[in-house]
Amino acid sequence: MIYIYLLICAGLIIIGLSCVVYNLYHQSKQLEEFIIGFDKKEKKIYEDAEKYYSAFLQLFLNADSEISRIDKRGTFSSDDEVGFAFKVIKTCIGNLVEKLKELKNEQNPPEENDKD
DSSP: OHHHHHHHHHHHHHHHHHHHHHHHHHHHHHHHHHHHHHHHHHHHHHHHHHHHHHHHHHHHHHHHHHHHHHTTTOGGGSSSHHHHHHHHHHHHHHHHHHHHHHHHHHHSOOOOOOOO
């Protein structure tokens, strides 16, 4: 009689533990799917940021070359107000181009060749 009660208790414990294992397995699958989806979203955000960064860099490079082309003869480099404003704008664009290039180099450092 005692063996029957022990078998019933063991069976109930096994059934309970099986339910716990099944729930943990189901939760781990959900977490895995969430992580995979998050990685895809993070990759897309990074790619979009790269596109915007490239667009900004190209925009400022174009502005810098256009300003250099406009002031080819140095007519805007005079000491009047227009010349001062032109120099400030040219300096700002130059600084932005340098900073954007530095950021790009920080994100994509050149690969060093390992010599044996």
